[in-house]
Amino acid sequence: MTTFLWVIVPYICLAIFVVGHFWRYRYDKFGWTTRSSQLYEDRLLRWGSPMFHFGMLWVVLGHFLGLVIPKSWTSFIPEGIYHSIAVVGGMLAGVLALVGVSILIYRRRMTGPVFSATTPMDKVMYFFLGAVILLGMVNTLSSSGAIAVGDGHYDYREGVSVWFRSIFWFQPQPELMADAPLSFQLHALVAFILFALWPFTRLVHVFSAPLGYVTRPYIVYRSRDARPGAGVGTRAPERGWDRPELQRK
Amino acid sequence: MRVMAQMAMVMNLDKCIGCHTCSVTCKQAWTNRAGTEYVWFNNVETRPGLGYPRGYQDQEEWLGGWTLKNGRLNLKAGGRLKKLLTIFSNPKMPKIQDYYEPWTYDYETLLGAPAQENFPVARPYSLISGKPMNVSWSANWDDDLGGSKEHAVKDPMLKGIEDKVKFEFEQTFMFYLPRICEHCLNPSCAASCPSGAIYKRAEDGIVLVDQDRCRGWRMCITGCPYKKVYFNHKTGKAEKCTFCYPRIEVGIPTVCSETCVGRLRYIGLMLYDADRVLEAASVENDHDLYEAQRSVFLDPNDPAVAAAAERDGIPGDWIEAAKRSPVRRLIQDYQVALPLHPEYRTMPMVWYIPPLSPVVDVVKDTGHDAEDKDNLFAAIDTLRIPVEYLANLFTAGDVAPVNAVLKKLAAMRSFMRDINLGRNPNEEIAAAVGMGGEEMYEMFRLLAIAKYDERYVIPTAHAEQAHALEELATDCPVGEYGGGQPEALGEGAGRPVPVAVENFAMLQARQTSDSLENQLIGGGSKQGRVNLLNWDGIGVPEGLFPSRDGESAQTRSEEPS
Ligand code: SF4
Ligand code: SF4
Numbered sequence: 001m002t003t004f005l006w007v008i009v010p011y012i013c014l015a016i017f018v019v020g021h022f023w024r025y026r027y028d029k030f031g032w033t034t035r036s037s038q039l040y041e042d043r044l045l046r047w048g049s050p051m052f053h054f055g056m057l058w059v060v061l062g063h064f065l066g067l068v069i070p071k072s073w074t075s076f077i078p079e080g081i082y083h084s085i086a087v088v089g090g091m092l093a094g095v096l097a098l099v100g101v102s103i104l105i106y107r108r109r110m111t112g113p114v115f116s117a118t119t120p121m122d123k124v125m126y127f128f129l130g131a132v133i134l135l136g137m138v139n140t141l142s143s144s145g146a147i148a149v150g151d152g153h154y155d156y157r158e159g160v161s162v163w164f165r166s167i168f169w170f171q172p173q174p175e176l177m178a179d180a181p182l183s184f185q186l187h188a189l190v191a192f193i194l195f196a197l198w199p200f201t202r203l204v205h206v207f208s209a210p211l212g213y214v215t216r217p218y219i220v221y222r223s224r225d226a227r228p229g230a231g232v233g234t235r236a237p238e239r240g241w242d243r244p245e246l247q248r249k
Numbered sequence: 250m251r252v253m254a255q256m257a258m259v260m261n262l263d264k265c266i267g268c269h270t271c272s273v274t275c276k277q278a279w280t281n282r283a284g285t286e287y288v289w290f291n292n293v294e295t296r297p298g299l300g301y302p303r304g305y306q307d308q309e310e311w312l313g314g315w316t317l318k319n320g321r322l323n324l325k326a327g328g329r330l331k332k333l334l335t336i337f338s339n340p341k342m343p344k345i346q347d348y349y350e351p352w353t354y355d356y357e358t359l360l361g362a363p364a365q366e367n368f369p370v371a372r373p374y375s376l377i378s379g380k381p382m383n384v385s386w387s388a389n390w391d392d393d394l395g396g397s398k399e400h401a402v403k404d405p406m407l408k409g410i411e412d413k414v415k416f417e418f419e420q421t422f423m424f425y426l427p428r429i430c431e432h433c434l435n436p437s438c439a440a441s442c443p444s445g446a447i448y449k450r451a452e453d454g455i456v457l458v459d460q461d462r463c464r465g466w467r468m469c470i471t472g473c474p475y476k477k478v479y480f481n482h483k484t485g486k487a488e489k490c491t492f493c494y495p496r497i498e499v500g501i502p503t504v505c506s507e508t509c510v511g512r513l514r515y516i517g518l519m520l521y522d523a524d525r526v527l528e529a530a531s532v533e534n535d536h537d538l539y540e541a542q543r544s545v546f547l548d549p550n551d552p553a554v555a556a557a558a559e560r561d562g563i564p565g566d567w568i569e570a571a572k573r574s575p576v577r578r579l580i581q582d583y584q585v586a587l588p589l590h591p592e593y594r595t596m597p598m599v600w601y602i603p604p605l606s607p608v609v610d611v612v613k614d615t616g617h618d619a620e621d622k623d624n625l626f627a628a629i630d631t632l633r634i635p636v637e638y639l640a641n642l643f644t645a646g647d648v649a650p651v652n653a654v655l656k657k658l659a660a661m662r663s664f665m666r667d668i669n670l671g672r673n674p675n676e677e678i679a680a681a682v683g684m685g686g687e688e689m690y691e692m693f694r695l696l697a698i699a700k701y702d703e704r705y706v707i708p709t710a711h712a713e714q715a716h717a718l719e720e721l722a723t724d725c726p727v728g729e730y731g732g733g734q735p736e737a738l739g740e741g742a743g744r745p746v747p748v749a750v751e752n753f754a755m756l757q758a759r760q761t762s763d764s765l766e767n768q769l770i771g772g773g774s775k776q777g778r779v780n781l782l783n784w785d786g787i788g789v790p791e792g793l794f795p796s797r798d799g800e801s802a803q804t805r806s807e808e809p810s
Contacts, residue, residue, distance in 0.1 A: 029461035029462075030460055030461055030484070030486075031484075032461075032464065033463065033464050033465035033484070033485040033486055034464055034465040034466065034485060035465060035485035036465045036466075036467055036480070036485055037482070038338065038339060038342055038467060038480075039342070039344065039345050039480050039482050040344075040345060040377065040482065042338065042342065042344060045338050046338045046340070049337040049338040050335075050337045050338050052337075053337040054337070112378040112379070112380065113377045113378045116378070116379060117482070117483075205464055205465070208444060208464040210333070210336075210443030210444045210445075210464070210466065211333075212445065213329055213332065213333065213442075213443040213444075213445070214329050214330070214333070216445055218324075218439070218440035219435065219436060219439050219440055219449060220439055220442075220445050220447065220448040220449065221448060221449050221450075221451045222448040222449070222450060222451060223450070223451040223452065224450060224451075224452055224710070
């Protein structure tokens with residue numbers, strides 16, 4: 001069971017993540033979009049969306065620091081200080097993302113046009129995204145000691161983080177996860193499921209973050225025959241899973 | 250000097266009767282789909298009026314276009330960094346209500362009504378929320394000055410002359426302003442696009458949205474001061490007027506021009522110096538923008554220009570077409586066409602001949618001879634309205650160029666009266682506006698009676714490029730598209746045929762056949778071919794798949810749903 005949960009599932013999910021994106025990009029460039037619903041409603045979006053997105057960017061940065069950077073590298077920072085920075089930063093980011101996503105989910109449900117533009121895939125994605133964020137908050141709170149999970153303090157940087165890195169070295173150490181508190185286990189598991197869903201949801205827009213905009217010239221000129229890829233018929237024959245519903249209401 | 254060619258349009262506003270045929274045919278061709286119900290690539294607005302979307306010309310509110318800061322051109326809504334920081338929620342995007350909430354009627358109630366005493370009523374339903382709604386605004390709600398006391402008074406273009414304009418019946422003036430995307434030389438929509446999906450075609454300057462690259466960041470919608478990029482709320486992508494590029498590529502005019510009842514649209518090439526665009530768009534004074542833009546245009550009759558054009562890869566027949574371009578004649582030779590809102594600094598390329606009719610009406614109403622040059626000239630000089638209003642639209646408020654154009658039109662009017670009455674033409678009238686008699690007559694011909702091939706001088710895209718004709722800049726979200734070898738593998742097989750080629754084949758068939766059967770251009774046709782530009786993505790259009798045998802057609806038609 002340990003092997004299944006902490007070796008097989010992660011690898012399957014990551015494989016789906018990678019291959020899925022490749023597939024989606026090849027076959028559904030047209031469906032690769034944020035599918036913004038700002039046209040329908042923007043009073044709630046104006047608050048919810050930036051809060052959520054900036055919160056998440058911060059969260060991702062935090063995970064990078066916590067998961068990817070080995071503990072030994074930051075040993076010059078006293079344990080206590082590192083810990084408080086991580087907890088305070090994590091809390092702020094988490095609260096921002098959580099409030100943001102709550103506003104967004106509320107908006108999605110309560111604004112008629114936005115709700116009717118929501119696909120089943122969106123709903124599944126929202127469920128897992130919400131779950132990951134909630135569980136993440138639980139973990140942050142428990143590391144801060146605000147709530148007790150398992151038996152006292154758990155240092156994820158000697159458990160979860162090492163396991164996480166071990167996956168990418170292809171020398172997985174599942175036993176580390178087996179020892180982790182339940183909330184950490186759930187958080188990791190749900191996150192991997194979210195990774196598997198990723199390529200089939202609107203989350204793909206994360207990978208189109210338009211950073212090139214900063215350096216490219218303002219006006220783009222393109223020749224008729226300079227389409228990258230091919231001349232004619234570069235558009236894929238099929239839409240992706242996440243295609244918008246084109247049904248009249 | 251870097252010579253580039255631009256497909257451009259001029260509209261002669263005096264001839265627009267406000268019939269909206271152009272809007273309707275454009276909609277049929279391009280935006281008759283779910284997600285684009287509220288989208289009018291071509292719209293006709295009554296001026297004075299709010300326009301569509303409501304009050305779009307007020308750039309202090311909408312922040313479209315460019316602005317000059319310390320002599321440098323900046324996007325009015327903020328530069329690259331600000332765009333990226335506000336990408337999660339565009340602070341200045343019009344809401345659907347600023348356009349209008351599209352609706353349909355519950356026709357079922359009518360069709361299914363039993364015999365009854367009272368007439369059944371079809372209620373309007375919103376196409377956005379699906380709920381019953383009250384229709385309270387649309388793309389031309391204030392058509393013909395309807396409700397002008399309430400709406401037209403808020404026209405941002407009345408700035409400075411509010412006190413003069415009366416919306417009393419018989420005291421006001423009005424004209425129609427048909428609008429499409431301006432296919433600007435310095436498009437702020439493209440500059441605003443974080444993904445770089447909006448591009449200007451190097452060959453003909455048409456500005457298109459690459460549907461495969463658009464990621465729905467919606468910055469272009471704010472960026473365009475004319476509000477001519479729209480958000481397809483079903484596909485989550487931006488769409489805009491395409492200048493009917495599939496038609497232009499095969500040498501036929503856009504749908505709006507082809508169907509224009511007033512025959513007031515002219516299409517032709519302009520050659521311009523791409524290296525000088527930025528400089529011209531950055532001149533200090535708004536009033537100089539009109540002349541600055543004219544100064545980037547190049548004269549194809551100048552051998553040096555022609556040589557440079559050839560060097561820059563413009564084909565010989567395109568240079569020839571540029572020489573014959575009616576647009577060039579109206580903008581450069583006769584100087585009667587003016588750009589719409591040069592102060593947005595996007596260097597728009599759909600120009601307008603301002604209407605003389607409001608002036609003529611005033612003169613006529615006062616009982617004077619409205620075909621007399623002196624009466625008209627005096628009126629143009631003294632009437633603040635509509636001249637200042639027109640100046641607000643076409644020259645950033647500078648009345649001098651508008652005056653000059655109106656005087657040319659007035660002179661032409663009285664010059665031609667003599668000819669029509671069989672009198673000797675009076676060269677003096679032409680000379681009063683700095684033209685020769687012959688030139689004036691030529692201008693009259695072009696404005697009044699020019700035939701199809703004089704109004705539309707459109708060189709075809711080159712055969713050697715035909716393999717690469719574009720088909721995907723804006724098309725409908727459809728899966729399998731009519732294929733190459735219908736006989737061998739069925740219609741859905743093979744590589745897709747570019748829209749341009751298919752349209753060309755279809756139009757040729759239509760024009761050369763004398764049976765009505767082939768005349769269906771939208772919807773089904775006898776060969777099981779459909780024009781999918783008209784498909785709204787709901788269900789499977791009839792004739793999309795061949796009925797080789799009943800069964801396989803059945804199974805295939807279920808796939809895409
Ligand atoms: S008018 Fe057309 S080309 Fe110009 S900024 Fe707007 S959408 Fe772009
Ligand atoms: S079809 Fe021609 S005359 Fe009619 S509204 Fe359009 S531009 Fe004006």
